[in-house]
Amino acid sequence: MSCLSANDLQRIFQKLDKNGAGLISIDQLKWLLEKIGFQTSIDDLQALMGSGKCLDSIDFFFFYDIVIEKQKKGGDEASDDLNDDGDLVKAFKVFDLNDDGFISCEELQSVLSRLGLWDEQNCQDCKRMISMYDMNSDGLLDFEEFKFMMLSDFS
Known part of the structure; x- marks a missing residue:
């Protein structure tokens, strides 16, 4: 998986945050992952995201970093x-x-x-x-x- 820049991540977040509330839901995140070919369950996403039902832009960046690090550590x-x-x-x-x-x-x-x-x-x-x-x-x-x-x- 190639790394995205902070600007790319911000643009993706803004596209997902259709109502401009500064938050994206687990469902929106799942939709994005499916669009790029990754199948995952809501339960798996909740396990990665913790107790929160939504991500702000900083949490979204952290989520992306976790996914990239997991991929790198997968060796x-x-x-x-x-x-x-x-x-x-x-x-x-x-x-x-x-x-x-x-x-x-x-x-x-x-x-x-x-x-x-x-x-x-x-x-x-x-x-x-x-x-x-x-x-x-x-x-x-x-x-x-x-x-x-x-x-x-x-x-």
């Missing part, structure tokens, strides 16, 4: 999960909106926009991100290219 366990390809297939399907087996620039931009991570002023970033891992230069990411991109972010 071999995390590598085994990635070698299984199950989670990577789920993540790939999140981006492959038309289910054609490829991630296009438009699909990448659409998913990043939904997550609040897309800045309309940086239109060329999408093409640049794909071209970095597009081994056959077709302008699309197939699953193997996506897998290489995700695994290289873990090292």
Whole structure:
């Protein structure tokens, strides 16, 4: 899992906090995790979050840090999960909106926009991100290219 910047996390939090109350619920957090391909139960989230039913932005940042640290400490366990390809297939399907087996620039931009991570002023970033891992230069990411991109972010 690649690390997000504080600005990225703040934008995600603001997108989730639709009513502007400065809080996101466990349900909203679960929705976000499912959108990026992680299935979890409300009970698991409550165990991670403690007794609170909502997170403010600071708690959200701490939650993110806990997830990243858990992933890093997973060591071999995390590598085994990635070698299984199950989670990577789920993540790939999140981006492959038309289910054609490829991630296009438009699909990448659409998913990043939904997550609040897309800045309309940086239109060329999408093409640049794909071209970095597009081994056959077709302008699309197939699953193997996506897998290489995700695994290289873990090292």
